[in-house]
Amino acid sequence: MEEKIYIFGHKNPDTDSICSSLVSEILDKKNGWKDTEARRLGNVNKETQYVLDYLGIEAPALLEKVEEGQGVALVDHNEFNQSVEGIEKAKIWSVTDHHRIANFETSEPLYYTAKPYGCTCTILFEEFKRLGHEIGKKEAILMASAIISDTLLLKSPTTTEYDKKALEELEKIAGINVNEYGLEMLKAGTNLDDFSANELINLDAKNLDKDGTKFVIAQVNTVSIDDVLKRQAELEEAMRKEIEEKGLKLFVLAITDILNSNSKIIALGEKAETVEKAFDVKLENNTAFLPGVVSRKKQILPNIDKNI
Numbered sequence: 294m295e296e297k298i299y300i301f302g303h304k305n306p307d308t309d310s311i312c313s314s315l316v317s318e319i320l321d322k323k324n325g326w327k328d329t330e331a332r333r334l335g336n337v338n339k340e341t342q343y344v345l346d347y348l349g350i351e352a353p354a355l356l357e358k359v360e361e362g363q364g365v366a367l368v369d370h371n372e373f374n375q376s377v378e379g380i381e382k383a384k385i386w387s388v389t390d391h392h393r394i395a396n397f398e399t400s401e402p403l404y405y406t407a408k409p410y411g412c413t414c415t416i417l418f419e420e421f422k423r424l425g426h427e428i429g430k431k432e433a434i435l436m437a438s439a440i441i442s443d444t445l446l447l448k449s450p451t452t453t454e455y456d457k458k459a460l461e462e463l464e465k466i467a468g469i470n471v472n473e474y475g476l477e478m479l480k481a482g483t484n485l486d487d488f489s490a491n492e493l494i495n496l497d498a499k500n501l502d503k504d505g506t507k508f509v510i511a512q513v514n515t516v517s518i519d520d521v522l523k524r525q526a527e528l529e530e531a532m533r534k535e536i537e538e539k540g541l542k543l544f545v546l547a548i549t550d551i552l553n554s555n556s557k558i559i560a561l562g563e564k565a566e567t568v569e570k571a572f573d574v575k576l577e578n579n580t581a582f583l584p585g586v587v588s589r590k591k592q593i594l595p596n597i598d599k600n601i
Contacts, residue, residue: 296328296364297328297329297330297364298327298328298329298330298364298365298366298386299329299330299331299332299356299359299363299364299365299366300314300317300318300321300329300330300331300332300365300366300367300368301314301331301332301333301334301353301356301365301366301367301368301376301377302314302333302334302367302368302369302370302413303334303369303370303372303375303376303499304334304335304375304376304377304500305334305335305495305496305497305498305499306333306334306335306336306337306338306341307338307340307341307369307442307443307497308338308340308341308344308438308439308442308443308478308482309369309412309413309414309439309442309443310333310334310368310369310370310413311333311337311341311344311345311352311353312341312344312414312435312436312438312439313368313369313389313413313414313417313439314331314332314333314353314368314369315331315350315353315432315435316414316417316432316435316436316439317329317331317366317368317389317417318330318331319429319431319432320417320420320421320424320426320432323424323426324424324426327364327366327386329366330353330354331353332353332354332355332356333352333353333354333355333356334355334356334376334377335355337352338482338496338497339481339482339484340442340478340479340481340482340514341442341482342481343477343478343481343482344434344435344438344478347434347474347478348431348434348435350431356377357377357378358377358378358379359377359378359379359380359382359383360379360382361379361382361383362382362383362384363379363383363384364383364384364386365377365380365383365384365385365386366385366386366387366388366389367385367387367388367389367390368388368389368390368413369389369390369391369392369413370390370392371388371390371392371394371395371397371407372392372395372396372397372501372502373396373397374396374500374501374502375499375500384401385399385401385403386403386404387403387404387405387406388403388404388405388406388407389406389407389413389416389417389420390406390407390413390416391407391408391409391410391411391412391413391415391416391590392407392590393594394407395502396502406420408455409453410453410455410456411440411443411444411449411451411452411453411455411456412439412440412442412443412444412456413439413443414435414436414439414440414443414459415436415440415453415455415456415459417436418436418459418462418463419455419459428463428466429466430466430467430468433463433466433467434463434467434469436459436463437460437463437464437467437469437471437474438478440456440459440460440463441460441471441474441475441478441479442478442479442482444456445479445514445551445554445587446471446472446475446476446479447460448554448587449587449588449591450587450588450591450592451588451590451591479514479551480516482514483514483515483516483551485513485515485521489531490524490527490528490530490531491531491534493513493524493528493531494511494513494528494531494532494535494544494546495511495535496511496513497511497512497513498510498511498512499511499589499594500539501594501598503598503601506542506543506564506601507539507540507541507542508541508542508543508544508545508562508564508597508601509535509539509541509543509544509545510545510547510589510593510594510597511544511545511546511547512546512547512548512549512589512593513546513547513548513549514549514551515548515549515550515551516550516551516552517550518548518550518555518556518557521548522548522557522580525559525578525579525580528546528559529559529561529579532544532546532559532561533561536561536562541562542562542563542564542601543560543561543562543563543564543565543567543568543597543601544560544561544562545558545559545560545568545593545597546558546559546560547583547586547589547593549586549587551587554585554587555582555583555584555585555586555587556582556583556586556587556593557580557581557582557583558580558581558583558593559579559580560576560579560580560581561579564601565579567597567600567601568581568597569581570600571596571597571599571600572586572596
């Protein structure tokens with residue numbers, strides 16, 4: 294038997310990271326290719342837990358570090374600073390991702406699939422089709438959930454025709470009403486009351502590096518931006534602590550209204566003015582309103598990355 298290969302998404306996993314790990318394991322077993330096992334690099338959020346509970350399945354086991362030579366397959370990320378401890382010395386068999394490629398290098402050839410889709414699971418859906426494998430109800434719900442999450446029910450500007458086509462077919466296989474199921478799933482992830490400020494800013498945080506300038510863009514989804522901003526003082530305290538401990542030049546927290554498709558950001562750090570240049574706004578009380586902005590990948594990160 295081959296040594297087990299761990300499949301995992303990024304740290305602070307979202308629904309696509311968890312679901313694409315689980316779906317990749319299912320796909321590998323159908324292929325009979327590798328002895329693979331889905332893992333996670335952090336706690337499961339409430340939105341993802343809704344999906345797991347709906348299916349009656351457990352989350353993948355936690356993976357805190359990998360040893361030198363450990364076989365791994367990355368999904369929903371490629372940047373090493375978003376991956377597991379020890380990734381630099383692991384044997385990377387494959388990457389399946391829909392993000393930019395950055396801070397990534399291997400010593401051996403690998404399978405690398407990257408497409409500018411709204412969701413990693415859309416790529417995996419196409420792999421099922423390409424390889425001629427039947428899609429079961431379980432993986433259909435996992436993939437549909439990931440697409441709903443990453444595209445905010447197809448309302449995000451990251452949404453592509455490939456995502457729409459995949460979700461339409463997956464809805465039939467899964468036997469769900471995408472709009473009803475999707476709204477309940479998204480709402481499940483907006484209950485933030487029992488999170489500490491530190492937990493909240495790390496729920497979905499991406500650690501980034503631009504030519505040695507370290508910064509973080511975190512995002513939380515809500516149905517009421519004002520409710521989250523009631524905690525602005527404690528959120529800023531937690532953000533400043535992260536800035537000091539990690540040597541960050543900028544910490545941006547995007548508070549995204551999933552119903553009205555807008556965001557309000559809190560920006561702290563010596564590079565906070567980057568946000569003003571990136572979006573042509575003026576920070577007031579460390580905040581700025583960004584109408585129509587919901588996507589970190591397509592709207593927030595590229596603008597900040599160009600100006601930092």
